[in-house]
Amino acid sequence: MLSSFSRDEEMADPTAPKGAAAWLMTACYLPLLAWSPLLGWVTVAYYRRRRKAG
Numbered sequence: 742m743l744s745s746f747s748r749d750e751e752m753a754d755p756t757a758p759k760g761a762a763a764w765l766m767t768a769c770y771l772p773l774l775a776w777s778p779l780l781g782w783v784t785v786a787y788y789r790r791r792r793k794a795g
Contacts, residue, residue, distance in 0.1 A: 758766055 757763070
């Protein structure tokens with residue numbers, strides 16, 4: 742199972758960030774993970790607003 746929060750193989754690399762740097766790197770991916778749900782929400786809101794105007 743591939744997940745952005747379980748990157749055991751990549752994080753096992755000796756040059757991979759550790760500790761706080763690893764958490765910061767993971768936190769930087771959160772907006773990317775939230776993009777699809779937010780885009781869907783905005784699309785539905787736009788559709789509803791345009792439907793009422795017509």
